[in-house]
Every structure is written in C-alpha cells, then in structure tokens.
Amino acid sequence: MERIPILKMGPFLLVTIQVDLYDRLALNLENDLINMVSKTGARGVLIDISAVNIVDSFMGRILGNIASMSRIMDAETVVVGMQPAVAITLVELGLTLQGVHTALNVEKGMELLYDKTDILTEQAEEDNDGETDDHDD
C-alpha cells in the first residue's frame, strides 16, 4: 500500500506530500504520523504541501486533526507552502485551520517551529547551566 514517508529531523518530524491525497492515504498519514510522534517524542511536525494542488473538506479536516492530536502530545504542527488556489478553496469551505501554524516555505517553517517549541532557548539554558557548573568546579 502507498505510504507517505515521515522523516525524523532532530526533535521534529518532516512530512513532504508529493502526491494528491486521497482519503485512505490521508487517514494512513494521520495514523502513521501520530504513532511516530508518540514513538520519537517529537516536539514539532512540519508538513510540506507545496505540491498539493487539490484539497477537499476531508483533507482540511485531517490537517486540523493532526494538529489537535499533536498538540495533545506536546508537538506543534506547521503546514508550509500552501498554494494560493488551495488556500482560497479552504477559506471558501470555511476551514481556516485554527490551531495550525503556517509558513511560506520549509525554511521559515523550521524557524517557526524552533520559535514555538523554545528548543533553542532550552538548549541555551542547558549550555549555560553546564558552563556555570564548570565554573563552580
């Protein structure tokens, strides 16, 4: 069965949707992704849909679902690279994807994820702690 690959990039999961999603594929993606989040303890999920030209209300709902589920498991969701036509369709369908962060491209999406999850500050703090420990010693 066709599956959409989910890549692990440090604390984040990266999904690039290269084909038009049909219902079964979208459902599988939702399943796989949530399982991956729980298995890896990822802090963020980045979904690139720049190659998706057609969406329907189902696909919009799946995106919303993924975001809500990840949120419960303490992972932020960023959808990047939405095409203008897709954005217009979703708005016309009344799906504004509340709770989903969006960004123009993968680069900006990554920045946003780092921003939202405070991983950099946490790391910095850890480093600082380490430094002060060294000083103490």
Added chain:
Amino acid sequence: MNPTAQLLKKKKKAILENWMQNQLADESLREDLISNDDLRRQSEELLNGLLSAIEKGNFDDIYANEFEQVTDILSDISVTRARQGFTPCETTLYVLSLKIALTDVLEKERRDQPELLYKEVLQINRLLDSLSILTFETYLRGREEVILRQTDEINEISTPVIRVWDGILALPIIGTLDSSRTQVVMENLLQEIVNTGSSIAILDISGVPAVDSLVAQHLIKTVSATRLMGAECIISGIRAEIAQTIVHLGIDLSNVKTKATLASALLLAFNMLALEVKPKKTTVNTNRIIK
C-alpha cells in the same frame, strides 16, 4: 415586384427629402455629433437598402436574407451612435422618422384608395417597428460593450500589489469590493506572496467607500487565506465611519490585525520583521554641510 415597393421606389427621392426634412427640423438633431452631409449619406444608404429589401413583398421577417444588408447598416449606425454619445431616444427616433416619411408619401399617392392605404401603412408600421426595436437592441449592446470594457479595465488596474519592503507587500484597495473583485484581489495577493516570498501583507482599505457585512466577510476571507499561506495580513486605513459601521454590524475583527493608517501598519510590519527605522545621525549631516 410588390406594388407598394414599386411605388415607394418610384418616390424614393421625395421620401428621402421628406425624411431629411423631418430629421433636420427635429429639435434633437445633433449637428455636434454628426454632420448633415454624413447624415444624408447614411440615410440614403439605409433607404436604398430598405427599398430593395421589400421588393419581394416581405414586410414581416426582418431576419430574412434580403434584409441582411438593412440590418447590417442599422446595427452599424446604432453601435456607432452609442459610442458617439447619442441618447437612445435620438437613435430610435432616427428610424421612426423614416416611418413618418414613408407613410406621408403613401398617403399622398393612395388618397383615392383608403383600403389599400390602410393595409400598406399597417405593413410599413410593422416593418419599421421591428427595425426600430432592432436598432434599440443593438444600441444597448453597443453601450453594454463600452461598460464591460471599462469594467475590465478598472478591474485590471485597480488591484496592484506593491512591494514596499523586502518581505512586505501592500495592496491598496480603491473602490467598492464585491465578490468578483475580492476574488481577483485575493488571487493577485496570494500569487504575489508566493512569487516574492513575503511574510507580511498590508491591505489598505482607505479607498473603500463603505464596508458592509459582505465586504467585511470578503476581507476576513482574504486575511484567512493569507494566514493559510503562512503570511500575516494587516488591515490598514480604517476610517472612523468604517470603524463605526463594523461595530454596529457586529462584525468580529478581533482575530485580524487592524491599524488606522498605512504608516502605523508599516511600522507594525517592521516590528514583526525585527527591523528598525531611525533618523540619521545629525552630526554626520552637519559635517557634510560644513565641508
């Protein structure tokens, strides 16, 4: 050859004179739009066409082949008149005055045959009525074409997306927002966001005369679509009366960033991009002046 047509053909000169006189005597004659010579040439051409069209006795069906020339001439005349700025009244009167000229001549010639005269006048009436309806229709079509062309032009020039800074787009909206225009505005804006990779779009509505719930709906849609694309949308140029209407209509804009002027929206955009605008150090300037 139809006897009526034959008679009219014989009297063509008298009819033309009569018709021209009618037209020249009429108050609505527009010498400023068309010269008398042109008018005469036009009228003669039309009369010739009409007389040869009715030769076979067809007074009813103006869509028949023999009338093709007449309808062509008439459509041509009314479309040009629509563009030249004739009123619909003047354009229709042009054809209707031909009717008077024709019936006048018939009346003189058939004085001793009232029954035949009645029948012929009826026929002429019917024919010219259909022709004047046709004239009016083509006149309207001519006008509508002008209006459509202008609408297209307005649509094309009215939605410029301006790049005010690296990563900041501005879209001044001038004129009323309706569904079709919003669609164009939205598509242009979203496409431009993709093309330039801008993360902030400023929607300036100081040129929108009134905001009702529909327009607000359109604005919110545009903002949501921009957000879906991963960019932020700021609405600026909200005048006092527009703020009043929005609140009175109970429209919720709390999810949308709004600013009173384009300047403050731009400032907000700079802040969001962590940019800073500050005055040049004055010492540098004075140094330059002294040098």
